[in-house]
Amino acid sequence: MTQADDPAARLRAILTSQPGLALAVSGGVDSLTLAHGVARLAGQVPRVFHAVSPAVPVEATARVRRHAEAHGWQLTVIEAGEFADPDYLRNPVNRCYFCKSNLYARIAGATDATIASGANLDDLGDYRPGLTAASERQVIHPFVLAGMGKAEIRRMAAGFGLSDVQDLPAQPCLASRIETGLPVRADDLAFVARVEAALTTLAGPGDHRCRITAEGVRIELQPELLQDAALIARLTAEATRLCGADHRILTTIGPYRRGSAFLHDQ
Structure with missing residues (x-):
């Protein structure tokens, strides 16, 4: 199988070319699999940033903490900050833009590293104002760059042996x-x-x-x-x-x- 046909090889090439990424990890299958990919494919200690707020399920935070502790990740837990933003609180059609703007601003305030998200190819087909906020902060999306969608990410999670992650249902905030x-x-x-x-x-x-x-x-x-x-x-x-x-x-x-x-x- 050539690199062009192998999602893991494509992702490895992207991650090794960008060491020290600041990973925005929500606790869902995409971002957790990305963090494991950094460790298993690129041989790096993942630098994980997880935001907490009333909109983040407590079980997602517990899952991130559990994986970080079990696998030796460098975890930073931050306040998401969106509840101080009146534009977010009024819940307009582009609410996610304000959520992600606050998230990436908080991460950028804690590190100079390039921020990476778990967005994948399937996300590009939806209305995702959060991607606009990501673009404004020069956030990169390794799964998108590797041409990977949700099904490939789930298969990768299964290949990594992430039995508690691979079949997680969609978990929007x-x-x-x-x-x-x-x-x-x-x-x-x-x-x-x-x-x-x-x-x-x-x-x-x-x-x-x-x-x-x-x-x-x-x-x-x-x-x-x-x-x-x-x-x-x-x-x-x-x-x-x-x-x-x-x-x-x-x-x-x-x-x-x-x-x-x-x-x-x-």
């Missing part, structure tokens, strides 16, 4: 559950985290979402789960209990739709 135009509030994000934790406990891991909309709370599940009447009854009861305890209204339980809280016409 908790603010992605707030309908565009509704303000981002820390108590809303904490509520979303509680409900989604309950959904995972009852239904198992998967693409489960708790959305906060102008009408109320919408629960989204993997479509096949909606055929299990007994499970839906349990999920409905638990979601109703959690909503009631938080003075919220459960409006619907339906199929998972990626990015359904994002309203393009706002």
Whole structure:
């Protein structure tokens, strides 16, 4: 297999040509696999920067800490800073731009190294204002440069033996559950985290979402789960209990739709 046909070889060439990268690691499959790639393909100690905020799931932070400790990474935990930005808090259609601008500014304030993200080829097909913020900060995307999409990254994670990472569902920040135009509030994000934790406990891991909309709370599940009447009854009861305890209204339980809280016409 030539380097052109081998994703690992392409990624190795990119990482070895740019030693000492500052890796922005969220705790998802992409950025964690990138950090392991730096160690396993390029033979370098990963320099990992992980941001914490009300929008970052605590389990993602725990996962980053666990991998860093187990594999000897150089980990710096920083405050993301976006909750001090009124442009972010008003939740416009380009909210991610303000989130990533704050993130990369905080990382740049802690290091002079080139910042690298776990963005991949599949991300380029979506509306990703965060990529504009990355461009403004000269952030590089090794997976994009190596021509790798999500499926190839998952295969690489499996090849690295990352059993707790390779099948992780998509994990966008908790603010992605707030309908565009509704303000981002820390108590809303904490509520979303509680409900989604309950959904995972009852239904198992998967693409489960708790959305906060102008009408109320919408629960989204993997479509096949909606055929299990007994499970839906349990999920409905638990979601109703959690909503009631938080003075919220459960409006619907339906199929998972990626990015359904994002309203393009706002």
